[in-house]
Structures are given as C-alpha cells and as structure tokens.
Amino acid sequence: MPTSFRLDPPSGVPFYRQIIDQILAAVATDALTAGDQLPTVRALAVELQVNLNTVAKAYKELEIRGVLNTRQGSGTYVSSVRVERDEVERRRQVIQLVDEFLARAAGSGLPLAEFLQEFSARMKEDPK
Amino acid sequence: MPTSFRLDPPSGVPFYRQIIDQILAAVATDALTAGDQLPTVRALAVELQVNLNTVAKAYKELEIRGVLNTRQGSGTYVSSVRVERDEVERRRQVIQLVDEFLARAAGSGLPLAEFLQEFSARMKEDPK
DNA sequence: ACTAATGATCTAATGAACTAGGACATAGGT
DNA sequence: ACCTATGTCCTAGTTCATTAGATCATTAGT
Known part of the structure; x- marks a missing residue:
C-alpha cells in the first residue's frame, strides 16, 4: 500500500479533490492496480493531517464513479475497471x-x- | 434604451452574471452600441425584480472589463471599445x-x- | 444654491461548499 | 460471543459567494 500522497493547502483546491486526483493519477500510472487496498480512511487522514471524513468523502466519490470499491469493516480497494x-x-x-x-x-x-x-x-x- | 432583459431563476446562474451575459450579448449583436445609455441600476432592478446592488454589481464588473462606462450621478453607458x-x-x-x-x-x-x-x-x- | 436622480459604499442575511468532531454499523478474526 | 478495525452517518463550525437593505457621494438640471 504505497502511499506518497501529499496535499497542497494554499492551492485553493479542496483537500478531498486533491485526494481524488492523486488516486486517479496513481490508478492511471498503474501505481495502483485492480484489487490493491488503499490506506484506511483513518490512516490516510493521519498521514495527510486531515479529518477522517475528508478522506471518506474522496473514497465515496470514487466509489460512485466506479473507480474504488469500499467494504465496510474491511477496507477500500481499487476496482477492476479497465477504462x-x-x-x-x-x-x-x-x-x-x-x-x-x-x-x-x-x-x-x-x-x-x-x-x-x-x-x-x-x-x-x-x-x- | 430597449431593455428586454429577463432572468431565469431556476437556472442556477447568479442573477448578476445573467445580467452581464445579456448585456454582452446585446453589445455583440449591436443591439447596444457605443454611447448608448443603459437602464439605471434602479430601473433595471425594478424591471428584473432584483436588488439595486445586484444590477450595480453587474455594471461594475463590466466597467472593470472596459465594456461599460459609469458616471455617478449621470448613468451607465456603453464604452467605445472596438474589440x-x-x-x-x-x-x-x-x-x-x-x-x-x-x-x-x-x-x-x-x-x-x-x-x-x-x-x-x-x-x-x-x-x- | 437647491434638488432630484444616479452610481458607490457599508453592513447584514442567506445558502452552499468544505472540513471536522463524535457516534454508529459492519466485517473479520480470536 | 467478543473485540478490533473498518467505513458510514449525523451534526456543527468556517469560509465564501450571492443578494439585499440602507446610506453616502456625485452629477445635472433648475
């Protein structure tokens, strides 16, 4: 679970959107592939010094888009979307x-x- | 001063921006030409059933862009910008x-x- | 000078977006 | 059955954009 995510506070881009973009980029470059587990919302929240819900919001949107696949109690994983x-x-x-x-x-x-x-x-x- | 401006509340587009767009459109189609006086902020506010400041905000932005030319105490006019x-x-x-x-x-x-x-x-x- | 009409400014109310805090629900191992 | 880790939900605080209300400053005609 290689997480080298970083946030850029003064950029004006909302945190949750920066998270989304970086995950999408990771998926696009195959740094994350289908089945990979992402950091837990709490772990990533601590790492990025951000609230749990901010990470959850990013994961949620990506799940709606079909990019991620979240299982409560288990974790969040990359979907097997091909496009x-x-x-x-x-x-x-x-x-x-x-x-x-x-x-x-x-x-x-x-x-x-x-x-x-x-x-x-x-x-x-x-x-x- | 032919004013057939109308607002579309449910569109989600802010009133002042709708005003801006319609004025720009009028200028683009020569319905308004250099020197023409626009409705006063109060008159247009009444016509559009909107606050005076909403119209003033639209006029102000267009003045900054160089499209309009406002003279306090006199009125608001179309600039002689050629582009x-x-x-x-x-x-x-x-x-x-x-x-x-x-x-x-x-x-x-x-x-x-x-x-x-x-x-x-x-x-x-x-x-x- | 005065007065009426005009745009400009100051302040506030409303709503939406974003983030956070805390509590709840579920999965999976022991 | 329990317990821990996980995502989910509810609520609140902050900021910002939008709109409005009220007042001030300036122009132009009388």
Missing part, C-alpha cells in the same frame, strides 16, 4: 486545455478557429 | 466548447487529439 487509463488521461488534458484557454483567450488576438487549430496541432505532436 | 464583438464572440464559443467537451468527453471513445481535431474542423467551417 481508467484513458479516462483519467483525457480528464487531465481537458483540464489543462481549459486552463490554457481561459488564460490565453483574452491575450491572443487570434480568431477562435485558428486558436483551436493551433491547439489541436500542438497536442497532436506532443500529447504529453 | 467587443470578437471578445464576446470568443467568450461565447469558448464556453460552448467547454460545455461540449465536458458533456461528451466521457462518452466519446476518441483520443483527445482526434476529438480536438474534429472540433477544430467543425468550428472552422461553421463558426456560428
């Missing part, structure tokens, strides 16, 4: 895309169509 | 883009790059 890799990847890139858009849309004098074309080309060659 | 058309248009399209992305990203099995390419092509031919 997670693409899902997470797409999500991360969409967020990055939107970020850049909102940050640069005002500054660039380009019409939207050209702007999009640029973006598309850039991601096509470097879909990092 | 408004493109600005508003781009904003609307970006919002639409993001909307579609978030709505369809999960459903489409396409890699993001192809997805973007499609979008770009579509907007290029029909930049409605």
Whole structure:
C-alpha cells in the first residue's frame, strides 16, 4: 500500500479533490492496480493531517464513479475497471486545455478557429 | 434604451452574471452600441425584480472589463471599445466548447487529439 | 444654491461548499 | 460471543459567494 500522497493547502483546491486526483493519477500510472487496498480512511487522514471524513468523502466519490470499491469493516480497494487509463488521461488534458484557454483567450488576438487549430496541432505532436 | 432583459431563476446562474451575459450579448449583436445609455441600476432592478446592488454589481464588473462606462450621478453607458464583438464572440464559443467537451468527453471513445481535431474542423467551417 | 436622480459604499442575511468532531454499523478474526 | 478495525452517518463550525437593505457621494438640471 504505497502511499506518497501529499496535499497542497494554499492551492485553493479542496483537500478531498486533491485526494481524488492523486488516486486517479496513481490508478492511471498503474501505481495502483485492480484489487490493491488503499490506506484506511483513518490512516490516510493521519498521514495527510486531515479529518477522517475528508478522506471518506474522496473514497465515496470514487466509489460512485466506479473507480474504488469500499467494504465496510474491511477496507477500500481499487476496482477492476479497465477504462481508467484513458479516462483519467483525457480528464487531465481537458483540464489543462481549459486552463490554457481561459488564460490565453483574452491575450491572443487570434480568431477562435485558428486558436483551436493551433491547439489541436500542438497536442497532436506532443500529447504529453 | 430597449431593455428586454429577463432572468431565469431556476437556472442556477447568479442573477448578476445573467445580467452581464445579456448585456454582452446585446453589445455583440449591436443591439447596444457605443454611447448608448443603459437602464439605471434602479430601473433595471425594478424591471428584473432584483436588488439595486445586484444590477450595480453587474455594471461594475463590466466597467472593470472596459465594456461599460459609469458616471455617478449621470448613468451607465456603453464604452467605445472596438474589440467587443470578437471578445464576446470568443467568450461565447469558448464556453460552448467547454460545455461540449465536458458533456461528451466521457462518452466519446476518441483520443483527445482526434476529438480536438474534429472540433477544430467543425468550428472552422461553421463558426456560428 | 437647491434638488432630484444616479452610481458607490457599508453592513447584514442567506445558502452552499468544505472540513471536522463524535457516534454508529459492519466485517473479520480470536 | 467478543473485540478490533473498518467505513458510514449525523451534526456543527468556517469560509465564501450571492443578494439585499440602507446610506453616502456625485452629477445635472433648475
């Protein structure tokens, strides 16, 4: 159960969402695979110096999404969903895309169509 | 001062933002042009059955953006900014883009790059 | 100068999101 | 049967966005 989770308080991103993102990233990179048990809500709460319920909220949302599988009294485990890799990847890139858009849309004098074309080309060659 | 503004309470979109959007739309379509006086904050507040400050907040934000020009004691007027058309248009399209992305990203099995390419092509031919 | 109309400011009420504290319910081993 | 570890639920406090109420400051016409 390798847990190298860390929180970034001043980021403004809610703790429970940071937890969700890091778990999704771990699943996407196969650092966590189907069947793996996650830290207990209490253990992770202590490690992240956060309340038990904050961790529970993250686990709950991921269970609803089908990523995790919680068993009361036993623990929380990674589901055997297969599409997670693409899902997470797409999500991360969409967020990055939107970020850049909102940050640069005002500054660039380009019409939207050209702007999009640029973006598309850039991601096509470097879909990092 | 043609004011056919309406608010949509159940939409979840804050009143002041709906006001902002409708004014931007009016400016974009030339229903409001440079120099035109907008309804007074009190008049529009009455018309929309909303508090004076809600309208004032919308006007204030648009003044900061350079769209409007408020003169205490006199009124609020449309600025003579020339880029408004493109600005508003781009904003609307970006919002639409993001909307579609978030709505369809999960459903489409396409890699993001192809997805973007499609979008770009579509907007290029029909930049409605 | 005065006055009426206008936007600006200050304060408060409401609700939602986030986090935390404490108590409950369930699973699994002894 | 018990006991411990687990997730779940209920409640409360804090912060922030939104809206409103009331008052102040400024403009423009008389």
